Amino acid sequence: MDRWQAMRVFVKVAETESFARAARDLHLSAPAVTRLVAGLEALVGARLLVRTTRSVKPTEAGARYLQDCRRILGDIAEAELAAAGHYAKPVGTLAITAPLLLGQLHVLPLVLDYLERYPDVRARTFFVDRPVNIVDEGMDIALRIGHLADSGLTAIQVGCMRRVVCAAPSYLATRGVPGTPAALRDHRVLVSHSAWSSLEWRFAGGQRVVVEPLLHSNTNAAAISAAENGLGLTRVPHYQIAQALADGVLQLVLEDHEEAPLPVNLIYPEGRQAPAKVRAFIDLAVAGLRSNPLFNPRQ
Structure with a gap:
């Protein structure tokens, strides 16, 4: 075998939860x-997967073995890429x-720019307003706003991001500042739950206000559009309305009442050595984002 x-x-059966899909x-x-799979179970001397009526799930021993298999297969892939020169020249798909908006705008x-510089590389972008497990979902690099949980990922801070409250001048002229x-x-408040699902807005000095939204949208773009049309106040990351x-x-x-800016980090899976395609983009992105005034805290 x-x-x-x-x-x-x-690993494929465990991830897809299906023998047929894995095949x-x-x-x-x-x-x-x-x-x-049966041969592997006989080799390790433990049941690794259990079938249910709808799917296939790892056993307790299988879940531990799954982590080890991912690590071992990752090491093999690294070794193969290194032998093929992937660590010397940016190639492959990044x-x-x-x-969503951070990705589209910045x-x-x-x-x-990266694709122009490195013609042997292709890129795949995944811009979405939800947490993405970059290992499980096959991402090489992620840009994150906010404080990071402890993980085995490498993180490079590229700046900070303000959270601001804004409105159209016409609204403020009518309803006051x-x-x-x-x-x-x-005031009329416009809320998006794509970035902050809580209706409790926090400010400097421990100030907290529970808002009652006139409009509750699932995207920041909709809340911003409503604010631009004079419907009310909204709270969004500064870069989205620059x-x-x-x-x-x-x-x-309320600029004098803003909370401290949130850190902005580039993160990528930790390994013995990142492939050249990752290192090249990290170098380019760190320089570009750190030089962008939107990614520097307000002085």
Whole structure:
């Protein structure tokens, strides 16, 4: 039995929770997949997977073995890539994830520059407003806003990001400018749960205000559009409205009450040595983002 192939099949079955799906993804017959997993279980002397009526799940021993298999297969892949020269020259496909608007506005231009510089590389972007497990979802690099949990990932801070409250000048001329966070209770509030699902807005000095939104949207873009049209106040990351502020479409309020900016980090899986395609993009992105005034805390 090819132990490497058996481990690869076991990982695919555990991840897809299906012998049939694993067989299709790996271009193997269903009996071959079943035989390889059975052989692996006989080799390690433990039941690794248990079938339910709807799916296949790892046993307790299987879950531990799954982690080891992923690590071992990753080491093999690193060794093969190193032998093929992937660590000397950027080649292959680079997968990058970031929050939706952050990705569209500030990561995509870096990706386009990167592709111009390194013609042997292809890129895949995944811009979405939800946490992405970059290992499980096959990402090479992620750009994250906020404090990071402890993990086995490498992180490089590229700046900080303000969270700001804003409204259209027409709204403020009609309804007045709130002088304190508590004054938000007397205003129309537009909320998006893509970035902050809580209706409790926090400010410097431990100030907290529970807002009652006139509009509750699932995207920041919708809340910003409503604010631009004079419907009320909204709270979003500063970079998302920078152009609207420069154009005078929106105006900041409560600047003296802002919480400390959130850190912005590039993260990528830790290994003995990152592939050249990752190192090259990290170098380019760190320089580009750190030089962007939107990614520096307000002085």
